[in-house]
Amino acid sequence: MATFIIEGQHQLKGSIQPQGAKNEALQILCAVLLTAEEITINNIPDIVDVNKLIDLLRNLGVKITKLDKGSYTFKADEINLKYLESEAFKQDGKGLRGSIMIVGPLLARFGKGYIPKPGGDKIGRRRLDTHFEGFINLGASFRYNKEDHFYGVEAKKLKGTYMLLDEASVTGTANIVMAAVLAEGKTTIYNAACEPYLQQLCKMLNRMGAKISGIGSNMLIIDGVDSLGGTEHRMLPDMIEIGSWIGLAAMTKSELTIKNVSWKDLGLIPNVFRKLGITVEEQGDDIHIPAHTEGYEIQNFIDGSILTISDAPWPGFTPDLLSIILVVATQARGSVLIHQKMFESRLFFVDKLIDMGAKIILCDPHRATVIGHDFKSSLKATTMTSPDIRAGVSLLIAALSAKGTSTIHNIEQIDRGYENIDERLRAIGAKIKRLD
Template structure:
């Protein structure tokens, strides 16, 4: 088990380039199974979750070739479905939440898919009913037991259908889109997730020969086709990393430029950080965050306390709630953080309270943060990363705190952030990886 040793309280400066989007990478890599032709994907982040998914595809017989740094080709012309029940596949798939998105492509192309119950962050219940209800509406049969789920297509293949999703699930939408592109007839997905990851997935599938309309909206219409071809695709920069670096700059009172952010896909994210008092300057496709000794949280027009809450896109992504919360600890003013979508995601705040943050945890979903306005620095301490996003929030807190902090279980952070210690060192951070 590795840890980060951090000496905080230093101001940082320089430029940093965000990695490719983790959540998009998991979707588009699964989509390569839909064709026997070669698909080349660039800007793939070198992180644990993505690398595990690539290994899963290789276990199934997909030919994976590293073309250049961050660029891979995938050719699924020799998929061995018998591998789905091997101990190696089960072990790998169980440790990765994104493995569930293999079901749609395998089901629609090969008529059957077996997947163990996926792993991932322990942030409360993360049900998968939306996926399987959708598969059933496409004609599939579901066989569930405590160890795994088997999904089987009818003898004539999946049939298009009208599907009203019970929640705007990102992975659920992706799974059903991938299943529908090779189904017979028309599929309509209403209440579909419309995050940039889905925009990118649908764009890639259309470039492969799929017929998807309504891309970027919550109403997708998919006309099934007989087969898909290969293509080339480039992954967007990771909006979660971009938000994390904005929070890092504010907490450490640093002068940082985030390069190549694809600002047309950032949605409301910059607005939320500006409401928290952080100055952002857009320079072409870069974001410049100047040094701020103080930043003031805005209030609503009627003078009431600001609320930062997550919501399906185009709302504020739940993956940045942890970062918004830690940023608020050194703001001037107070804010209510409302994490609606996951019931255990705020339980890391006890570590921030130990560091001197003024936080009232109202219930599993809400916390009131009373900003210290950089008048009282956080205290260095030893802590453990509970999940990816809380882990990077604690990392930001440690970089702002005076003295030496240790963060254990950094494998969680490595699941979502590529070589984060080395990249922060280039900004002047005093951070090192230790055993």
């Protein structure tokens, strides 16, 4: 188990380049299974979860060549379907939440797809019903082995249909879209997710020869085609990392520039931070955060009531940034209610912040009220353990703003989603050391 040692209360300065988007990568990489032709993908983040998926694809028989940092070619012309029923696959697949998205492409192209119950963050229930109900609607038969926690779907030929998703699941929508592009006839998906990473997947599939319309809306119409070809694709910058750097700048009273953020794909993220009183300046395609030497003040609603920040499906505010918002609020002027609607275990890391001196009332598993210190009382350094990717980075930001030297264990969780985070933070002045 690796550890970070962090010396807090140092002002940072400079610019930082966001990595490629983790959540986009997990979708796009699975899409290479839809064709035997070569696909080139650029700006792939070098993080644990993505590298695990690349290894899984390689074990499945995909020919993978690294061209440069973050750039790879993939050719799935000799897939080893026997691997799907091996013990090795059961171990490889269950260690990664994103492995569920290989099922749609495999079902569409080869008529069968299997997956062990995927792993990932322990942030609450993350059911797979939307995925498999979509496949069943397309004509697949479903089976589940309770002893092995092993799922399977099979179909001789998928048939297009109309479906209304029970939730606007991003991974569920992506999986069903990848299955439907090779189905016979027209598929209509209503209540589809429409976040930028899903739009990126649909645009890539269209370049490969798919016929998808309604991209960016909650109704996707897919006319099935017989086969798909190769293409080249570039990942968007990671919006969750961008939000993390905004929060870091505010908490450490630092002047930072976040480079090449793709402003048009950030949605509500800049405005939510502005509601906390943080100055978020647009400079071309960069974000500039000036040093908040006088702190920042939380806005109230126009009727004077306390601000509530909650998550929602896109274009609502992403749940992955609520833990960052919560940490940033601990040093604001004013109070805010954080409402985490989607996952019932994601706020449980607040006990670590309370140990550091934060004023937080955990109302229930979904809601926390934060009373800001206005920097009149610093957070105090402590020893912590990272429970998941986003909570881990939130605790890291808290440690960088705290008085004294903090220790964070289990930083493998942070490495799952953030590329070389300690090196990149040291480059802008952070005092952070990794111990293996």
